Amino acid sequence: MNRREFIRNATGISGAAIAPGIAGGLEPAHAAAPPARVAFVKTRDRAAGVARAIDLLSPDRLGGRDVFVKPNLNSADPAPGSTHPDVLTAMMRKLAALGAGPITVGDRSGMGDTRDVMVKTQVFRIAKDLGAKAVVFDEMAADEWELIQLPESHWQQGFALPRMVRTAGAVVQTCCLKTHRYGGHFTLSLKNSVGLAAKRVPGNPHDFMRELHSSPQQRRMIAEINAAYRPALVVLDGVEAFVTGGPDHGKRVDAEVVLAGTDRVAIDAVGVALLRHFGTTPEVSRGKIFAQEQIARAVELGLGVRSPEAIELVTADRDSADYAKRIRAILDGAPGA
Numbered sequence: 001m002n003r004r005e006f007i008r009n010a011t012g013i014s015g016a017a018i019a020p021g022i023a024g025g026l027e028p029a030h031a032a033a034p035p036a037r038v039a040f041v042k043t044r045d046r047a048a049g050v051a052r053a054i055d056l057l058s059p060d061r062l063g064g065r066d067v068f069v070k071p072n073l074n075s076a077d078p079a080p081g082s083t084h085p086d087v088l089t090a091m092m093r094k095l096a097a098l099g100a101g102p103i104t105v106g107d108r109s110g111m112g113d114t115r116d117v118m119v120k121t122q123v124f125r126i127a128k129d130l131g132a133k134a135v136v137f138d139e140m141a142a143d144e145w146e147l148i149q150l151p152e153s154h155w156q157q158g159f160a161l162p163r164m165v166r167t168a169g170a171v172v173q174t175c176c177l178k179t180h181r182y183g184g185h186f187t188l189s190l191k192n193s194v195g196l197a198a199k200r201v202p203g204n205p206h207d208f209m210r211e212l213h214s215s216p217q218q219r220r221m222i223a224e225i226n227a228a229y230r231p232a233l234v235v236l237d238g239v240e241a242f243v244t245g246g247p248d249h250g251k252r253v254d255a256e257v258v259l260a261g262t263d264r265v266a267i268d269a270v271g272v273a274l275l276r277h278f279g280t281t282p283e284v285s286r287g288k289i290f291a292q293e294q295i296a297r298a299v300e301l302g303l304g305v306r307s308p309e310a311i312e313l314v315t316a317d318r319d320s321a322d323y324a325k326r327i328r329a330i331l332d333g334a335p336g337a
Helices: 046-057 087-097 114-120 122-130 163-167 189-198 208-214 218-228 264-278 295-300 319-329
Strands: 016-018 036-042 068-072 104-108 133-136 145-148 159-162 171-179 233-242 258-262 311-315
Touching: 016 233, 036 046, 036 087, 036 319, 046 087, 046 171, 046 233, 046 258, 046 311, 068 087, 068 163, 087 104, 087 122, 087 145, 087 171, 087 233, 104 122, 114 122, 114 133, 114 264, 122 133, 133 319, 145 163, 145 295, 159 218, 171 189, 171 208, 171 218, 189 233, 189 264, 218 295, 258 264, 264 295, 264 311, 311 319
Parallel strands: 036 311, 068 104, 068 171, 104 133, 171 233
Antiparallel strands: 016 311, 036 258, 145 159, 233 258
C-alpha cells in the first residue's frame, strides 16, 4: 500500500497517527514489518465517514480490477444489525472512483431468506443504480462453490466459498460494530466472512453452519474461513453499535466512528477496544484483546498483525485524534468502561 500524504483538515492536524512508544515494542523478528494502518474517523455521517476513512487510508487504485463486495446482510434488521444503505452506496462509489470495475455485491444471510434480506436492505436497488451486479449465494449451483480444506482446520469437511470470491481481482468488505450472542462473542470483520461460506452446497447434505454454531471451536473456525481470501479493503461502520446482544438486535450505543484498513486482525482488535470503551459483555471484556479466540486463531494463521504495538491509528482532525487516543489506551491494555 502506498504511504501517500494524509488528508489535511481545517483544524490544521494532518494525518495524526496514534501509535505506541518504542519501549517494550515488537520482537526483533517483527520489528521491521510496517504497522497495520487503521483509518479512524469520528463521525455521525455514515456516507461522509466512509469516504473520508478510505481517503485517509489512501488505498492503491484498483486499476480496472473486478471487485467483489461483501456487506453484512445476516438479517434485514437496521444498522448495526445489517449494513446501512448509505455505507454500501458510499463505499461502492469510492471503489468506482479508485478504478474498480466491474463490481459485484453478494452475501448469504443467516437469519432470514437472503434474497428477501437483500431486497429489504436495498442492495438490489443500490447495485442497479451504480451499475453493479448483485448475487444471492443461496441460489448458486454446486459448481459455483469451492471446497476449502485447510491443514489442522477445526472444520470436519472443510468449508465452501463461492468461486467468484476466490477468483475476484479484489475483495472488499464492510462490517458493523457489535457483539454476537450465539457464540461468536463479537461480529466484526473476521465474523463477517462467515456470510461468504455456504450453509449447504447442492448435492452435499452436510450443514456447514449447523456444524459451526454447535462447535466449541466456533470462534477458531470463524478465523479459519478468513484464511481462504485476503481483502483489499475493510470498512467498519461503527456510527452505531450493539454492545450486548447482537447480531440482529441488542443494547445500542452511539459509537460515532468509521474505520478502514486492510488488516482484519487490526480492524477487529480496534473494534473490540471500542466495544470495551462503551462497556460490553463479560466475554468481550475478559483478558487481553489478542487473546480473544477469533483474533488469536487469525494471528496463528498469519492473517494480520501479531500485537497491538503493530497497529497505527490514523486520524485527520482533533476530535478523531482525541477519541483514538482513548481507544489506543484500551488497545494497549487499559480497562474499558
